[in-house]
Amino acid sequence: MSAAISVRNLFRYFGALKAVDGISFDIPHGSVCGFVGANGAGKTTTMRMLATLDYPTMGSAEICGINVIDHPDKVRSLIGWMPDSFGNYDHMTVLEYLDFYARALGYTGEERKGRIEEVMAFADLMPLADRISNKLSKGMTQRLCLGRALLHDPQVLIMDEPAAGLDPRARVELKHLIRILAEEGKTIFISSHILSELGEMCDSLLFVNAGRIVHHGDADSLRYGSDATGGVFYDVQVHGNPDSVADWVILNHGVEVIETRKQGARLRLPDTDPARAAEVLKGMVKDGVPVIEFHREERNLEDAFIDILGQLEQGGAGLTAPPDLSTPDAPSAKDPSISEATPPGP
The missing domain is CATH 3.30.70 (Alpha-Beta Plaits)
Structure with a gap:
């Protein structure tokens, strides 16, 4: 069976800036993978390409075996996209907001009503049904965004900084929802700066720096990592x-x-x-x-991340390279279907 998310030799340039610089990785079905990096490291750009909102300069990416460039409509039916911020509407209640998106997704009649009720119950949105959607707290707004992403019951969730700005209680609630989704077999790709919480809920962690993957493994391999010479x-x-x-x-x-x-x-x-x-x-x-x-001795994940960046600054001594997943036939930037196309809309 193919991976839920498969990326090969993915590049994204903005002029001379290499936002994503030849990354490759696989995320198995039903797993939770944390995506870690400093601001500007390439996390959001990578996620936007996986969500069919931007084209790579070259390389390929697949969701459940379907190429995101060649078949964006099919990919969109498989993913739930939860951006770090999202559009909202004045004078629209939470229920009306979800109903609007359910209609856009093609749900009708009792099926639409039932699906909205399922999502609202899961994300604890029932008490907020009549609240104006753009007047919610940050935690409530994130639950609404999650509910919207789940309306069409996607196989893969791509979540960009969902815990940013949340208070401790809201973070715990979000973490609980993510673990339930993982137990239901959904694949979750989630970025965050709160590394301790990622370590608790993720099966694996991807560290990215300057557009390149510098670590891919489980949290324990970082907590109990060795020094530059293996000690x-x-x-x-x-x-x-x-x-x-x-x-x-x-x-x-x-x-x-x-x-x-x-x-x-x-x-x-x-x-x-x-x-x-x-x-x-x-x-x-x-x-x-x-x-x-x-x-x-156990390191916290923040210290492990800083150690990796420090080793990179010293020339990479002691770093364990990510597995080589490169393929010789990755699409070239000269391919007009990639380099000359206009990025699709949301």
Whole structure:
């Protein structure tokens, strides 16, 4: 089965600016993928191309096996697009707003009424049915935008910064809705600056910088990542003399004290092999070191992202390159169907 979202050698230039610079990735069906990057990194441009709102300079992208350039109408029936901001209408209630879009999507009669009720119930919009749609709070507005995106029951949701500007309660509610949608088998591609929340709800994370993918993996691979030479760090705490850790390390090769601490030390092991860590702990206990805590250090995702950017500035040392998904027959910028076409409307 093809991936829900498949991107190959995708470029988008605006004059001399390379907004998207040859990215390739796959997102499996039924998964939640977080898209992370600084402002101007290429997130929204990539999402707009996937949503058929912009053309690539070259490269290809598919939604559920359908090319977004060749068959935009088919793709639009498969995706729900939730932009970071969206148009609204004066003097139109929430119910009227959803009814308008349901009609535009071709729903009629009882089917339209039933579909609107389903969406409003899911997004908790029933209490807001008679509220004016452009007079809602940010959290309510995002729920309305999500409801609109779900009206035609799409297989894939593309969500650009849906949590931006939300208060903590609204973020929790949105995260809950996203997890329910994922459990129902929908594929969700979501960008955000709130990395901790992406880590909690996403199966994988894509980091983009200057239009290029610099990391593609799960959150744990970042939280428990290694340093530039493959080493990992452990926090060791002991009962009694904290120097007992450093004294033990002196007599055991392959372990390094990075920092002495009040109750022990921070150690560096040369690789990520858990068996190696188990041997170190076993050796300490056997030699009488009174270990009361021994665990691998966990980075928060913000620190991991900053570390990756720092490594890029130093020439990329220690970075794990994303898998090579390039294809030799990617469309050329000279293809008139790509480079000379006018981007389609929403």
